[in-house]
Amino acid sequence: xxxxxxxxxxxxxxxxxxxxxxxxxxxxxxxxxxxxxxxxxxxxxxxxxxxxxxxxxxxxxxxxxxxxxxxxxxxxxxxxxxxxxxxxxxxxxxxxxxxxxxxxxxxxxxxxxxxxxxxxxxxxxxxxxxxxxxxxxxxxxxxxxxxxxxxxxxxxxxxxxxxxxxxxxxxxxxxxxxxxxxxxxxxxxxxxxxxxxxxxxxxxxxxxxx
Numbered sequence: 776x777x778x779x780x781x782x783x784x785x786x787x788x789x790x791x792x793x794x795x796x797x798x799x800x801x802x803x804x805x806x807x808x809x810x811x812x813x814x815x816x817x818x819x820x821x822x823x824x825x826x827x828x829x830x831x832x833x834x835x836x837x838x839x840x841x842x843x844x845x846x847x848x849x850x851x852x853x854x855x856x857x858x859x860x861x862x863x864x865x866x867x868x869x870x871x872x873x874x875x876x877x878x879x880x881x882x883x884x885x886x887x888x889x890x891x892x893x894x895x896x897x898x899x900x901x902x903x904x905x906x907x908x909x910x911x912x913x914x915x916x917x918x919x920x921x922x923x924x925x926x927x928x929x930x931x932x933x934x935x936x937x938x939x940x941x942x943x944x945x946x947x948x949x950x951x952x953x954x955x956x957x958x959x960x961x962x963x964x965x966x967x968x969x970x971x972x973x974x975x976x977x978x979x980x981x982x983x984x985x
Contacts, residue, residue: 789879789883792876794855794857796857797856797857798856799853799856800853800854800856801853801854802852802853803849803850803851804851805848806847806848806901806902807846807848808841808847813841818834818837819833819834853876853887855869896928897911900913900929903943903944904931904944911928913928913929931943931944932944
């Protein structure tokens with residue numbers, strides 16, 4: 776019970792750290808694990824030092840856990856948007872907000888890391904072109920000179936919209952939304968119970984007429 780109380784207080788501190796003068800969006804993204812990325816960042820490499828047997832056991836255990844999750848990894852993003860008069864003021868504001876959030880996540884035994892522009896584009900690429908993570912290529916210099924294009928590098932070639940679903944490349948998708956949200960819902964629902972590819976909040980004005 777003591778751990779539950781401590782967790783509740785830590786979660787409350789995180790909510791208080793979210794800025795009240797900005798728009799905050801929490802996104803859950805379930806994406807397939809890229810084998811090349813797994814080998815580069817997740818698996819332990821052999822070193823011929825007599826400990827490779829243990830590294831092999833670790834790699835096997837990691838692959839077994841991924842298999843239980845259908846080789847999907849869950850990522851959580853917090854997007855903070857705020858109107859500022861200039862880039863300097865915006866930079867100071869986001870540095871402060873980022874620092875406050877980092878402290879709160881550290882108390883939750885977690886870590887929050889800012890994304891670069893290229894990493895954000897890679898997320899969009901993975902969403903629009905699942906299964907082709909290794910094919911991501913985008914050079915801002917080419918975009919500036921007209922040699923490349925954002926749509927050609929990131930977006931799908933075509934999308935078809937039907938009555939209640941859409942067709943994107945070789946994938947089919949459907950948008951779902953919660954019409955009524957329980958006021959006493961478990962706080963872990965938004966973070967742990969979702970098995971969807973992505974969940975994002977929709978403003979009430981965007982739901983009118985649906």
